[in-house]
Amino acid sequence: MGYILKERQNQVSVAGERAETIDCNKASLAGSVSQRACVFCGSRVVLYPIADALHLVHGPIGCAAYTWDIRGSLSSGPQLHRLSFSTDLQERDVIFGGEKKLTESLNELIDLHHPKAVFVYTTCIVGVIGDDVEKICQLMEQEKGIPVIPVQAPGFQGTKKDGYRIACEALFKLVGRVNKPTPPHSINILGDFNLAGELWILVEYYKRIGVNVNCSLTGDGRVEDIGNAHNAALNVVQCSGSMSRLGVMMEEKYGIPCKRVSYFGIEDMSEALYEVARFFKDDEMMEKARILVRDEFERLLPELEWYKERLRGKKAAIYVGGAFKAISLVKALRLIGVQSVIVGSQTGTKEDYDLIRNLCDEGTIIVDDSNPVELSHFVKEKGANIFIGGVKERPIAYKIGLGFCDHNHERKKALAGYEGMLNFAKEIYATAMSPVWQFTKK
Amino acid sequence: MLLRHTTAKEIDRQALTINPAKTCQPVGAMYAALGIHGCLPHSHGSQGCCAYHRSALTRHFKEPVMASTSSFSEGSSVFGGASNLTQAIQTIFTVYNPDIIAVHTTCLSETIGDDLNSIVSKAQEDGLIPEGKKVIYCNTPSYVGSHVTGYSNQVAAMVKFFSKATPHKRNVINIVNGWMEPSDQREIKRLAKEMEARIIMFPDMTDSLDSPLTGKFEMYPKGGVTQADLIATGDSKFSIGLGPECIEDTCVKLDAKCHVKYDVVDIPIGLKATDRFIMSLSHHTGLPVPDSITDDRGRLLDMVADNSKYLYGKRVALFGDPDTLVPLVEFLVSLDMKPVYVVTGTESKYFNERMKEILKDIPEAKYKSGGRSDTFLLHQWIKQEGVDMIFGNTYAKYIARDENIPLIRTGFPIADRPGHNFFPVTGYVGATNLVIQILTGFLDKQDRTCLEEKVEFQM
Numbered sequence: 001m002g003y004i005l006k007e008r009q010n011q012v013s014v015a016g017e018r019a020e021t022i023d024c025n026k027a028s029l030a031g032s033v034s035q036r037a038c039v040f041c042g043s044r045v046v047l048y049p050i051a052d053a054l055h056l057v058h059g060p061i062g063c064a065a066y067t068w069d070i071r072g073s074l075s076s077g078p079q080l081h082r083l084s085f086s087t088d089l090q091e092r093d094v095i096f097g098g099e100k101k102l103t104e105s106l107n108e109l110i111d112l113h114h115p116k117a118v119f120v121y122t123t124c125i126v127g128v129i130g131d132d133v134e135k136i137c138q139l140m141e142q143e144k145g146i147p148v149i150p151v152q153a154p155g156f157q158g159t160k161k162d163g164y165r166i167a168c169e170a171l172f173k174l175v176g177r178v179n180k181p182t183p184p185h186s187i188n189i190l191g192d193f194n195l196a197g198e199l200w201i202l203v204e205y206y207k208r209i210g211v212n213v214n215c216s217l218t219g220d221g222r223v224e225d226i227g228n229a230h231n232a233a234l235n236v237v238q239c240s241g242s243m244s245r246l247g248v249m250m251e252e253k254y255g256i257p258c259k260r261v262s263y264f265g266i267e268d269m270s271e272a273l274y275e276v277a278r279f280f281k282d283d284e285m286m287e288k289a290r291i292l293v294r295d296e297f298e299r300l301l302p303e304l305e306w307y308k309e310r311l312r313g314k315k316a317a318i319y320v321g322g323a324f325k326a327i328s329l330v331k332a333l334r335l336i337g338v339q340s341v342i343v344g345s346q347t348g349t350k351e352d353y354d355l356i357r358n359l360c361d362e363g364t365i366i367v368d369d370s371n372p373v374e375l376s377h378f379v380k381e382k383g384a385n386i387f388i389g390g391v392k393e394r395p396i397a398y399k400i401g402l403g404f405c406d407h408n409h410e411r412k413k414a415l416a417g418y419e420g421m422l423n424f425a426k427e428i429y430a431t432a433m434s435p436v437w438q439f440t441k442k
Numbered sequence: 443m444l445l446r447h448t449t450a451k452e453i454d455r456q457a458l459t460i461n462p463a464k465t466c467q468p469v470g471a472m473y474a475a476l477g478i479h480g481c482l483p484h485s486h487g488s489q490g491c492c493a494y495h496r497s498a499l500t501r502h503f504k505e506p507v508m509a510s511t512s513s514f515s516e517g518s519s520v521f522g523g524a525s526n527l528t529q530a531i532q533t534i535f536t537v538y539n540p541d542i543i544a545v546h547t548t549c550l551s552e553t554i555g556d557d558l559n560s561i562v563s564k565a566q567e568d569g570l571i572p573e574g575k576k577v578i579y580c581n582t583p584s585y586v587g588s589h590v591t592g593y594s595n596q597v598a599a600m601v602k603f604f605s606k607a608t609p610h611k612r613n614v615i616n617i618v619n620g621w622m623e624p625s626d627q628r629e630i631k632r633l634a635k636e637m638e639a640r641i642i643m644f645p646d647m648t649d650s651l652d653s654p655l656t657g658k659f660e661m662y663p664k665g666g667v668t669q670a671d672l673i674a675t676g677d678s679k680f681s682i683g684l685g686p687e688c689i690e691d692t693c694v695k696l697d698a699k700c701h702v703k704y705d706v707v708d709i710p711i712g713l714k715a716t717d718r719f720i721m722s723l724s725h726h727t728g729l730p731v732p733d734s735i736t737d738d739r740g741r742l743l744d745m746v747a748d749n750s751k752y753l754y755g756k757r758v759a760l761f762g763d764p765d766t767l768v769p770l771v772e773f774l775v776s777l778d779m780k781p782v783y784v785v786t787g788t789e790s791k792y793f794n795e796r797m798k799e800i801l802k803d804i805p806e807a808k809y810k811s812g813g814r815s816d817t818f819l820l821h822q823w824i825k826q827e828g829v830d831m832i833f834g835n836t837y838a839k840y841i842a843r844d845e846n847i848p849l850i851r852t853g854f855p856i857a858d859r860p861g862h863n864f865f866p867v868t869g870y871v872g873a874t875n876l877v878i879q880i881l882t883g884f885l886d887k888q889d890r891t892c893l894e895e896k897v898e899f900q901m
Contacts, residue, residue, distance in 0.1 A: 028489060031510050031529060033508055033538065036489050036493060037490045038488045062465050159489075395500060399506060
């Protein structure tokens with residue numbers, strides 16, 4: 001494996017071969033074509049779906065331009081989050097400070113849009129020139145009477161994961177500001193971003209087993225609901241990286257327990273419902289969950305069988321943001337006859353990678369923070385047919401003649417839940433079996 | 443209504459930018475560097491910058507976009523990014539082995555004051571740059587100018603680091619490309635070939651960002667201007683620059699360094715701008731315009747004449763970059779259309795002056811460049827008095843949908859339709875493509891929305 005950087009060798013492991021654990025959660029090596037982003041990106045993607053809040057990016061134009069409507073996080077109401085607001089810092093602001101511009105911008109914005117809250121994201125340069133963003137937000141909050149929350153996310157101050165933590169801390173500042181009564185079996189959904197309307201599918205499932213979703217963080221999110229999040233009985237956390245921190249903070253302050261789940265694939269989806277039913281120790285709810293799972297299974301299995309017969313023997317490479325998602329994907333793929341031969345993530349933890357190692361077949365390559373050169377070598381070495389990743393991996397996969405499934409921001413169909421599983425199978429089938437691959441050189 | 447927040451009444455904005463009609467310098471530098479063969483663009487800053495620029499370019503071209511990053515950390519912001527760049531140079535040559543690394547800065551590395559010249563010189567002295575390899579660099583602070591400025595700075599760096607004058611001038615014309623699609627550049631190459639002109643084109647994104655599916659991942663695709671050609675630009679007898687904001691600076695620098703005289707013309711979009719380019723090329727090569735090109739022009743005129751009734755008086759709003767907007771707006775006027783609102787986020791004297799001249803007979807026309815010239819403002823103007831069509835990148839689709847007007851996708855980024863890197867808008871053929879798109883936009887809408895009894899077979 002000569003194409004793996006020496007410094008990165010411990011970030012790659014092969015299931016069944018070496019016992020030592022994978023080296024992860026470290027900064028990318030300078031000079032690598034990393035697929036990772038920055039702290040700002042991490043906080044921006046987490047908070048982005050809150051639809052009735054204003055998201056003002058304090059920095060040069062780029063940071064706002066690149067995060068303008070880039071996630072398909074659907075809103076059932078306001079669309080304010082899809083606009084791009086920037087202080088568009090210029091050279092003179094960098095020299096004399098951007099505080100005045102930020103204050104003016106906030107004034108103009110709040111008067112124009114009357115949002116329910118404002119998030120002010122600081123970028124690299126603000127971290128260096130030292131604008132007192134906390135103070136400005138505080139004053140603005142007093143003046144305008146709405147939460148104005150600083151999100152201190154200079155890009156260089158860590159990895160995307162640190163951005164997740166910062167976003168959680170920002171959200172935590174909203175929690176507890178509202179007190180509304182909630183029905184007895186109320187949960188918060190943490191870590192679903194309502195891509196392609198996935199949240200709505202989950203809410204429906206929960207409703208069917210008698211569980212009320214009090215608040216979603218942050219898919220189709222609303223400021224007032226988040227303010228009332230502390231009145232739920234349970235936090236159900238999806239997406240390993242992004243929301244765990246908020247779960248922990250809410251447990252510490254409000255005593256709300258946390259359950260970690262995944263909604264991808266039949267097994268994990270079902271387990272999520274059972275987990276919630278077990279938590280409420282409610283027999284009726286458990287029975288409803290069993291019925292739901294049985295009904296969905298019965299509906300789904302024959303259809304999945306069709307795909308399984310045709311996909312059997314295909315091999316997949318997975319490279320996604322969070323490792324928890326990778327784990328679900330391995331299981332979901334197995335269900336349709338596809339073997340995962342490469343499993344990687346940008347932000348996995350040691351525990352995640354241990355789990356993956358135990359789950360995967362012998363010989364599976366497991367990798368943290370990979371790059372295109374490595375990935376294309378792995379794919380060739382392992383003879384993968386399908387690649388599952390995000391925007392930067394897609395064209396590479398196609399160029400080497402692989403099918404591709406976007407399991408990231410750019411998914412167009414819901415992939416969560418039971419109907420998501422079916423969509424996933426369809427998508428994998430369509431891409432893996434596309435006639436186009438007959439015409440390419442292998 | 444996606445943009446239900448847009449009010450017809452213009453608000454007084456001193457500080458705020460909403461829905462920008464520009465982005466920041468480094469992405470332009472990255473794009474320009476991809477037009478050099480065997481070159482890896484390198485972003486000297488935080489990881490996110492590099493990831494965002496790669497994503498933006500990938501979404502636009504649907505092509506792999508390779509670039510590396512200095513991966514700044516908290517430490518770099520305090521102690522400077524020199525060690526990151528030094529490490530990066532070693533890593534890149536060891537693992538990715540490009541011929542050239544093209545470093546550009548970011549707002550962060552500019553603000554902490556990294557001196558690229560001394561860092562790269564030191565790396566050279568320490569033997570970190572292998573024999574025959576090259577590290578070039580340019581400064582692209584994100585808080586100055588826009589992506590157009592970054593593109594300009596990167597192209598100027600090509601001259602700075604490569605162009606060399608020997609005593610032997612060659613009968614070759616440099617074509618210095620402003621920001622265009624690979625398809626646009628391919629068409630310009632074709633025109634030069636038809637004329638039998640010998641050219642060096644730089645930067646050159648053909649076969650770099652429109653590469654075929656071969657079953658192989660090429661870290662460095664076969665396209666891009668070669669190092670040898672870049673060096674030889676100093677011996678060319680003349681340069682024709684396309685698009686003043688993007689490449690005038692480069693032409694000036696090449697003249698100063700190697701005494702290559704130049705002519706900067708508009709990007710050849712539309713009839714008049716293509717005429718000027720063809721005349722300039724013919725004049726400076728001393729070659730006649732072949733019949734094949736004259737026929738292209740004739741076919742364009744034929745189509746315009748056939749369909750002029752659908753174009754007359756149509757009100758159009760546009761946003762994008764100065765170099766593209768100027769010839770495009772001029773073309774729309776030639777088509778008897780009315781470009782009434784034109785906006786670019788890039789501050790540009792060239793744009794302001796040319797708009798004044800091109801739009802002099804359309805008294806209701808409004809245009810603006812620079813601060814607060816964003817798509818929010820453009821939309822406000824549209825709400826005050828409507829238009830029949832909009833030109834812009836993918837972000838124009840929200841306005842197009844809300845106002846129920848056809849959209850012609852031009853500019854960067856176009857993330858929701860393929861084809862822009864296949865079908866040119868430059869040259870007479872490109873102008874024909876544009877006219878077809880415009881007509882299709884109007885006529886499709888008419889077919890879709892007119893009264894049933896008014897649906898016509900012949901149009």
